[in-house]
Amino acid sequence: MDQDLRILVVEPDPERAHSIIDALTADGWTNLHVVGDVTALDRKMKTLSPDIVLIDLANPDRDTLEHISMVSDAKSRPVAMFVDKTDDTMTQAAIQAGLSAYVVDGLHMNRIKPVIETAIARFQVMRKMQTELDAAKRALADRKTIDRAKGLIMKARGIGEDEAYALLRKSAMDQGKKVIDVAQALVTASDLLS
Amino acid sequence: MSATHLNCGYVPLIDSAPLIIAKELNFAAEEGLELTLTPQPSWSALRDMLALGHLEAAQMLAPMSVAMSMGLGGLSAQIDALMVLSVNGTIIGVSQDMSKAMGDVPFADPTLNAEALLAAAKGKLRVGVPFPFSMHRLLFEYWLSDKAAEAGIEIEIVTTPPPRMADALENGLVDVFCVGEPWGSVAVARGVGRLILPSSAIWQFAPEKVLAVRHEWANENPETCGALMRAIYKAARWLDTGSNKPLAVDILSRSAHLDLPDTVIDPAISNSLSPDMGLPGEHVENFLIFNRHAANFPWRSQAAWIAARLNADAEGIETAKKSFRSDLYRQHLSTIGADMPGASEKLEGSMRHATAVASTRGHLILGPDAFFDGKIFDSGQEV
Numbered sequence: 001m002d003q004d005l006r007i008l009v010v011e012p013d014p015e016r017a018h019s020i021i022d023a024l025t026a027d028g029w030t031n032l033h034v035v036g037d038v039t040a041l042d043r044k045m046k047t048l049s050p051d052i053v054l055i056d057l058a059n060p061d062r063d064t065l066e067h068i069s070m071v072s073d074a075k076s077r078p079v080a081m082f083v084d085k086t087d088d089t090m091t092q093a094a095i096q097a098g099l100s101a102y103v104v105d106g107l108h109m110n111r112i113k114p115v116i117e118t119a120i121a122r123f124q125v126m127r128k129m130q131t132e133l134d135a136a137k138r139a140l141a142d143r144k145t146i147d148r149a150k151g152l153i154m155k156a157r158g159i160g161e162d163e164a165y166a167l168l169r170k171s172a173m174d175q176g177k178k179v180i181d182v183a184q185a186l187v188t189a190s191d192l193l194s
Numbered sequence: 195m196s197a198t199h200l201n202c203g204y205v206p207l208i209d210s211a212p213l214i215i216a217k218e219l220n221f222a223a224e225e226g227l228e229l230t231l232t233p234q235p236s237w238s239a240l241r242d243m244l245a246l247g248h249l250e251a252a253q254m255l256a257p258m259s260v261a262m263s264m265g266l267g268g269l270s271a272q273i274d275a276l277m278v279l280s281v282n283g284t285i286i287g288v289s290q291d292m293s294k295a296m297g298d299v300p301f302a303d304p305t306l307n308a309e310a311l312l313a314a315a316k317g318k319l320r321v322g323v324p325f326p327f328s329m330h331r332l333l334f335e336y337w338l339s340d341k342a343a344e345a346g347i348e349i350e351i352v353t354t355p356p357p358r359m360a361d362a363l364e365n366g367l368v369d370v371f372c373v374g375e376p377w378g379s380v381a382v383a384r385g386v387g388r389l390i391l392p393s394s395a396i397w398q399f400a401p402e403k404v405l406a407v408r409h410e411w412a413n414e415n416p417e418t419c420g421a422l423m424r425a426i427y428k429a430a431r432w433l434d435t436g437s438n439k440p441l442a443v444d445i446l447s448r449s450a451h452l453d454l455p456d457t458v459i460d461p462a463i464s465n466s467l468s469p470d471m472g473l474p475g476e477h478v479e480n481f482l483i484f485n486r487h488a489a490n491f492p493w494r495s496q497a498a499w500i501a502a503r504l505n506a507d508a509e510g511i512e513t514a515k516k517s518f519r520s521d522l523y524r525q526h527l528s529t530i531g532a533d534m535p536g537a538s539e540k541l542e543g544s545m546r547h548a549t550a551v552a553s554t555r556g557h558l559i560l561g562p563d564a565f566f567d568g569k570i571f572d573s574g575q576e577v
Contacts, residue, residue: 059236060357062238063355067353
């Protein structure tokens with residue numbers, strides 16, 4: 001592997017940073033660095049002069065990185081990878097995965113590509129995990145709301161749990177809404193009235 | 195006819211109001227557009243998404259579109275500014291330490307604040323701005339660079355995402371900032387800074403954000419271009435109608451596009467800013483203009499001013515001018531009653547007061563557009 005490449009990962013979340021570094025290490029790169037705190041970015045860029053900088057596309061610190069790259073020495077100036085539109089498939093894959101990369105001008109595509117591909121793969125995994133985590137959190141929150149709504153109906157009507165849920169579901173179907181939306185409306189109304 | 199779907203990027207700031215109103219009050223729908231507004235995490239991301247075709251249009255920092263057209267910094271692409279979305283609207287503020295060292299200086303006085311700021315600076319001023327290619331930086335430098343050099347004070351520009359500007363001030367990472375609302379008022383509300391100078395005190399009529407599209411896209415989609423421009427023009431006109439302002443604040447705070455409370459939306463919309471915690475709002479004439487005084491007209495001389503401040507040569511200035519599509523503006527907006535100026539360039543800075551000028555319908559009032567130093571910028575043609 002291309003062990004001389006200096007790779008800098010800009011990522012404030014230590015767990016995510018680890019995950020990216022692990023993936024790169026596993027594929028043979030050794031000269032890896034992380035900066036989490038953007039206030040240290042300027043110094044890090046100067047002392048390290050990385051060949052490649054990897055940063056989440058959604059990270060607002062991209063503008064800071066962009067500025068620092070712009071004013072750094074011309075000979076080692078990293079530029080946004082998207083400038084090189086020669087490999088459109090890779091660019092689109094990076095965007096889909098939520099990765100942006102800055103690469104020193106003049107670095108050969110053959111050297112860059114494996115790094116970016118590894119990073120893309122890892123970003124995809126992280127994104128998938130995040131999506132699943134969000135979905136799980138939402139499902140849990142929905143369940144709590146529905147349970148509260150069921151409780152409200154059981155108390156008000158003096159009926160059992162199954163009956164209360166059946167009532168919720170029927171009401172949702174009649175109105176062409178989701179059960180969670182009807183439950184949420186009931187909980188909100190109850191909060192307002194109590 | 196089915197609606198044309200259009201993906202438009204923006205950065206959640208008060209001056210993205212014309213896009214939000216165009217969508218929420220159905221100005222876009224009336225033009226046959228199904229407008230999707232996609233918030234962007236950074237200006238770099240917005241630029242990349244536009245250049246790579248993931249966005250059809252975007253609210254862009256005026257100097258960013260000029261810089262892209264001239265091939266400066268990061269990703270370059272031929273970008274056209276179809277219209278100006280907002281004029282002015284940024285504000286300079288200082289940290290509490292700096293505020294104490296400056297002493298009591300009248301709000302919005304460009305000369306006294308410059309003197310006090312330089313006297314209070316210790317060798318260096320760290321200035322937070324949202325992006326290197328922004329009116330924030332260009333106006334700050336126009337205001338203070340020469341005087342700072344005379345005083346032997348170094349100006350260091352520190353790019354800082356606007357939502358973090360108050361933190362940067364509080365943590366001593368910057369001494370002074372120039373930022374768009376609500377982030378100036380947020381710093382005041384948090385008690386970490388004092389506002390000293392609205393950017394309109396530096397240049398009274400500065401193009402702040404533009405509606406940016408790819409040049410080829412504009413060529414290939416003239417109908418959609420026109421529809422989008424008309425929808426946004428109507429939204430801007432609605433926003434600048436005085437009686438609509440309370441409703442505008444309400445709509446902006448309720449819509450999910452900004453995710454901000456009405457208390458920090460109100461100052462910019464009502465042109466009344468509280469310079470320091472506990473102080474009443476001070477009226478700032480023309481703090482943020484959406485439509486009045488032909489604010490939406492993309493003056494080629496404005497592009498030339500920006501290019502000149504970015505050290506462009508004659509060729510670069512010509513490229514910049516061409517990227518401000520006053521031709522398309524005339525073509526698409528004449529039909530809905532937008533009054534058109536006789537020329538597409540003006541002597542920037544020549545109007546100290548609002549001035550009636552020759553126009554197609556004869557009702558056009560321009561300016562004021564004076565610079566704080568009284569200088570006039572001549573873009574070289576058609577004036």
